[in-house]
Amino acid sequence: MTKKFVSLLLGLSLALHAQSYRDVLQAVDNALSLQSAQALEEAARLMAQAQRGLNLPALDAELSASYLKDTPTMYLHFGGPLGLAPAVPMGTKERWEGSLILSYPLFTGFVVTASIDKADLQHRLASLKRLDLKRNLYLQSTRLYGAIYAATQMLKAQRKGLEAIEAAYEKARGLYDNGLIPPADLYNIEAKKYAMLSRLKETEAKRRTLLSSLSRLINRPVDDIEGLAEGAGVPTQEVSLKRAMRMREDLKALEATLGIRDQEERLAKSRFYPTLDVAAAIDKQGDTLRLNGDGYTNADRSYVGARMRYNLFSGFADEKRLEAARARKLAAKLAMEDYKKEIATEIESAYYRLDALESRLQSAKMEIKARDEYYQLTLGRFENQLADADELSRAIADLAAARARKSAIESDIFTQKATIALQSGLQNFEKLYLAP
Known part of the structure; x- marks a missing residue:
């Protein structure tokens, strides 16, 4: 039964389609979370285009209709017969008015330019957030890929241990049949065999769970993986830090936030300036849709005009808005400076961990050699x-554990090198791991 189970696992592994580390990274574009971020970026781009419309003239068409209860009338008081005041009609009950108005804000206290610049920065921020999300998806995929590799290598080590303990069991069986060892020794090896088989099943379950997590992350089935990729050499800590300060998407996002x-x-300051608008209109009125007058007043009411507005007092609201805007700007600046220090600490810790x-x-390699001997x-x-x-039994188990530890450390080194590359920015990582 045990041999059948091991053969089944080996056959299943061979039948599955293995994906390389490069395949997994390329599939990150298919992640649903990244597609959501792309939709938000597109929305920000369209909003930025919409804000640019504020810098263009506005053309509006208006049509209104009303029906008055009484006819507009003017009474003349000049002492007629019987002292009655003559009534002179001044219009009709039915009234129509149509106009075509062209308006343009000549000066808005920088509201228009600040609003456009803010929308452009919000579009840039959405783009940087998408890129930083992609960087984090690369990191999560790398960790899952490394964990799957470690689990796969642990399975191989456990299978070798299971084969060794089965061979030992056959030899112990022969010794027992010849009366050379007591039953306890035979049962001890048999118990160890089933304990190792149980651990092998647990490792396989863990490996399948990790494969499912990776499949969900990149929104694509991953049945198996290939070996660890050979990445480029790791640059010095100083080089990585300089690249991070220049290229990290999350840091650029904070810079964009500071710009916003x-x-x-600027928008808060604009409240302290006057505004000036100009407008021109073709305006016609009448008692029908022909808009040719009502027989009493002029049909053409076209005009050209200008309007200036200046707020003299707003209950100190404008001053408080400006103070709040300055406080938010200071908070964004301090947050960016603090994050730069966090990045430096993060990179320093990553290099310490890689050295360890x-x-x-090296220690694990020597341990395997000693355990095998x-x-x-x-x-x-x-x-x-x-x-x-x-x-x-202990010697077999210790050798299998040593082999598994070595594979786990190799996986951690692979993940750490990729992490260091990602800490320098998305562009640097893709150049090292995805460039043809």
Whole structure:
């Protein structure tokens, strides 16, 4: 039964279509979260175009109709017969008016230019947020890919351990049949075999869960993966930091936010300036839709005009708005400076961790060599009845665990190198891992 299970797992792994690290990264564009961010970026772009319309003249067409209860009348008081005042009609009950108005704001206290600049910055911010999301999706995909690789290598190590313990069980069975070892030793090895089989199943379940998580993240089925990609060399810490300060999308997003706060300050200041509008209209009125007058007043009411407005007092609201805008701008500036320090600390810690992992890898290689030598020695001693079954089982399990640790460290080093590249910005990472 055990051999059938192992054969099934091996056959299943071979049948699955393995995807490379490059394939997974390219599939990140298919992520639903990234598609959502692209839609928001498009919305911000369209809003920026809409704001530019404020800088153009406005042309409006108007048509109004009304029906009066009484006819407009003028009474003349000049002492006629019987002292009655003559009534002179001044219009009709039915009234129509149509106009075509062209207006343009000559000066708005920089409201128009600040609003347009703010909308452009909001579009840039949405674009940078999408790119930073993509950078984070690359990071999440890399971690899942590395974890899947580690789980796959652990499976291989556990299978080797299972094969070794099955071989040991067959030898112990022969010794037991010849009365050379007690039943306890045989049962001990058999128990270890089933314990290792249980761990193998748990590792396979973990691996399948990780594959499902990666599939959901990139919105594409991932049945299996290939080995770890050979990335480019890791630059010095100083180079990585300079690239991050120049190219990191999240830092650029904070800079765009600071620009938006600056435009909000300009908008708040605009309340302290007068506004000047000009308008020209073709305006006709009448008692029918022909708009040819009503027989009493002029049909043509076309005009050219200008209007200036200046707020003298607003209950100190304008002053408080300006103070609030300046406070938000200062908060954005301080947040950006603090984030720069956070990035520097993050990169420094990443290099420390990479150095530690590379040291652990050397130690893991030496441990595998020592565990393998001890296993061979213990196996020979067991065959000559100089070691018991428990000692042999521990030697097999320790060798399998050492191999798994080495694979896990290799996975961590791969993930850490990719993380360092991502810490320098999306463009730098794609150049190293996705360039043809």
